[in-house]
Amino acid sequence: MDTLTKAQRSERMARIRSKNTAPELAVRQALFKLGYRYQLHRKDLPGKPDLVFPSRKKIVFVHGCFWHAHNSCSVANMPKSRTEFWQAKFQRNVERDKLNKRALRRMGWSTLTVWECEIKRPDRLLRRVTGYLGPTGAKVKKGRSS
Ligand SMILES: [Zn+2]
Numbered sequence: 001m002d003t004l005t006k007a008q009r010s011e012r013m014a015r016i017r018s019k020n021t022a023p024e025l026a027v028r029q030a031l032f033k034l035g036y037r038y039q040l041h042r043k044d045l046p047g048k049p050d051l052v053f054p055s056r057k058k059i060v061f062v063h064g065c066f067w068h069a070h071n072s073c074s075v076a077n078m079p080k081s082r083t084e085f086w087q088a089k090f091q092r093n094v095e096r097d098k099l100n101k102r103a104l105r106r107m108g109w110s111t112l113t114v115w116e117c118e119i120k121r122p123d124r125l126l127r128r129v130t131g132y133l134g135p136t137g138a139k140v141k142k143g144r145s146s
Contacts, residue, residue, distance in 0.1 A: 023116040024050050024062040030126055035136035047100030049111070058133060059104060059111045061097075066116075069094050075117045 028051065031038065038060075039052040051060040065075035069090035079086050101111050112132045118125040130136075 021062070021064060023064065023119045026119050026122070027051070027060070027062050027114060027125070027129070030122065031129065034126075034130065036133060045107075045109070046103040047097070049104070053133060056133060057109055059109050060129060060132075061111060061113045062116070063097070063113055064116045067093060068097060070115050070117065073115065073117050
């Protein structure tokens with residue numbers, strides 16, 4: 001069912017693409033409550049990662065399922081019109097995500113991708129993210145890395 005007009009569709013795309021999306025805010029707020037501190041959308045890093053944890057050298061991306069073409073995900077429904085156009089667009093996004101992550105890895109960052117659809121099960125999602133980040137209270141060594 002693709003009942004959106006072209007204008008509605010692009011409005012929706014613009015919303016999805018922007019920073020500070022609802023899923024991203026949900027993840028941020030939950031992590032903040034747990035005591036995690038992070039930087040947002042650092043422009044000096046490939047892909048302007050959503051959440052950056054500098055002392056841990058870790059990054060969390062919060063991806064919209066639609067825009068980033070989450071595999072076999074019901075939220076990521078392919079539009080029924082102009083399918084080829086969208087397919088190409090998604091393909092580029094996925095490719096760019098891949099390149100950004102690779103570049104970050106080379107710079108010594110590790111990354112975790114969280115999907116919009118995972119927000120529906122917040123407990124599980126948070127376990128995954130905190131498991132990745134490690135405990136908040138832990139004294140993260142500030143090591144004078146050269
Ligand atoms: Zn999804």
